[in-house]
Amino acid sequence: MMAAGQAASEGANCILLEKMSIPGRKLSITGKGRCNLTNIAELPEFISRFGKNGRFLRQAFHRFFAPDTIEFFGQLGVDIKTERGGRVFPVNDNAPGITEAMIRWLKKCGVTIKANEPALGLLIENDSIVGVRTERNKYRTDRVILATGALSYPATGSTGDGYRFSKSAGHNLIPTRPALVPLITTGEIARKLQGVSLRNVSATLWIDGKRQAERFGEMLFTHFGLSGPIILSISSQAVDALNRKRRVEIAIDLKPALDNTKLDNRLLREIQSGGKRKFQTMLKSLLPSGMIPLFCELTGIEPDKAANQLSGQERKKLRDLLKSLRLTVSGHRSYNESIITAGGINTKEIDPRTMESRLVRGLYFAGELIDIDGDTGGYNLQAAFSTGWLAGRSAIASLLAPSAQKRPS
Ligand SMILES: Cc1cc2nc3c(=O)[nH]c(=O)nc-3n(C[C@H](O)[C@H](O)[C@H](O)COP(=O)(O)OP(=O)(O)OC[C@H]3O[C@@H](n4cnc5c(N)ncnc54)[C@H](O)[C@@H]3O)c2cc1C
The missing domain is CATH 3.50.50.60 (FAD/NAD(P)-binding domain)
Known part of the structure; x- marks a missing residue:
């Protein structure tokens, strides 16, 4: 035109x-x-x-x-x-x-x-x-x-x-x-989180274990994998790597504003100020509610466990997961869905x-x-x-x- x-x-x-x-x-x-x-x-x-x-x-x-x-x-x-x-x-x-x-x-x-x-x-x-x-x-x-x-x-x-x-x-x-296309992931994580959308998170693309790209902003879990602006934005590189038969992973940092030490301090504060609060209740102040069951499952911590009973190792596990929720990318959606x-x-x-x-x-x-x-x-x-x-x-x-x-x- x-x-x-x-x-x-x-x-x-x-x-x-x-x-x-x-x-x-x-x-x-x-x-x-x-x-x-x-x-x-x-x-x-x-x-x-x-x-x-x-x-x-x-x-x-x-x-x-x-x-x-x-x-x-x-x-x-x-x-x-x-x-x-x-x-x-x-x-x-x-x-x-x-x-x-x-x-x-x-x-x-x-x-x-x-x-x-x-x-x-x-x-x-x-x-x-x-x-x-x-x-x-x-x-x-x-x-x-x-x-x-x-x-x-x-x-x-x-x-x-x-x-x-x-x-x-x-x-x-x-x-x-x-390009600018949603990505398909292996495993159950995305399916279990389908419908959860996240703001102010960062997604890092790893190819054969090497950090390739990082974007900060909004994303979405779907029944097949990942979508939303920051995922689309790194998708071209992911598609090219998949075509070259490389190992492609995306790590989601749910707390990009806090480094490991600051996040650890934040978790300690949550634990100390929460009295006998259950672990799953404590997670409400850290995560969208749709992610809580998966976090209990992935950390292996009983949802009803008193938060102030968490061991140092359990706290570290939670911190690592909040900083890097890792999904393996196995494919991408078709031209019907690529921008x-x-x-x-x-x-x-x-x-x-x-x-x-x-x-x-x-x-x-x-x-x-x-x-x-x-x-x-x-x-x-x-x-x-x-x-x-x-x-x-x-x-x-x-x-x-x-x-x-x-x-x-
Ligand atoms: C869902 C979606 C949302 C998008 N949102 C944005 C956005 O907000 N901002 C942005 O910058 N980009 C966006 N894009 C990308 C952008 O729309 C395209 O890059 C842009 O439209 C490309 O323009 P084009 O004229 O090259 O092709 P097209 O817009 O695809 O137009 C090609 C035209 O050629 C016609 N045509 C094809 N074959 C023939 C033929 N043989 N004879 C006669 N006519 C033919 C088609 O019918 C069509 O009208 C979006 C894309 C999609 C799919």
Whole structure:
């Protein structure tokens, strides 16, 4: 949508082919229906949230970045607010309203939206794009922007079509895998805690016994394992490690603000001030009630034991468990539940200054089908907006001044 609107607003005669009945189905469900449009993080921090391929986005961000997104939506009449972690939302928390605003803008720019008309293939002659094929039509054109999304939440329309088209055009794909995805754990811990959500905890990812990543914030136990923001955030690394057949564990620190000594002192205070309080009653001041039976089980301490009768060893066991509740990760959920897809069109085959293919003249890329995947927090939509903006503008610029457009070496 961003690419089509930009190209049209600069004068292109532009058709948007959309497979679904309306464009922006995924946009309408982003941010749990609230649409986390972008993030106010500074550029270096922003780029770091995309891992090793973040550098590819530098030029797109240089041309159209978070402040531009905020201004863009402001001009479409969307009031914006910034929340914790620099995350930017529409004031009315209404993601479908964002899609509607974009569709109104597309129409105003003169974009012809052809809904329910999936592209079926690219028409290429002599390494140049000459059109797009659908069931009903062959559209002759010398500029095509592929923005078909990736593989996540396929019910929204993103089913990997763009990968097939790009492959047929000679592009190489970096293998795709679900990212920002819930993780499956072995054993009974998660199942016993299903429905318990935690705030202000930290999760550390261990791969083959080595500490790999740590996130602080919210998470959730489910019937299959772990979910919630901090788990999704470390999931890409977990998925990659699982694919390499590594041993993957997550340790949850339920008291990250207290080191071992401080937590020990806190437990001593709880024990001393509690009189004849039972162990399970004492745990109420330390844990959500849904976790208490499991903690009794894992520590092996009788729930009815008087807390002031706990041995030093039992107190240490409790402390260790509070600091590191360890779960083994055996897998991940599917694309149906992954917020984004890692992998995609190899960034080396795309000119980062224009988003044009280095292999096929007139073919441009935008959005998640490129091999870029960012963290939660508004980063992925900004990448889609920025690459869309750049692809749309570059496509029309190269039409208006074809001689100025040199083939990238
Ligand atoms: C549940 C969920 C919540 C999310 N929340 C956020 C969030 O709050 N903030 C954030 O930054 N990111 C979020 N994301 C990620 C973000 O939505 C995506 O990264 C972004 O939408 C990618 O944009 P895109 O245009 O590349 O692809 P998409 O949004 O997937 O759009 C691709 C479009 O191409 C169409 N299409 C596909 N194949 C064809 C074809 N053959 N012919 C014609 N049309 C075709 C599809 O129907 C679709 O309309 C979320 C993702 C999910 C799944």
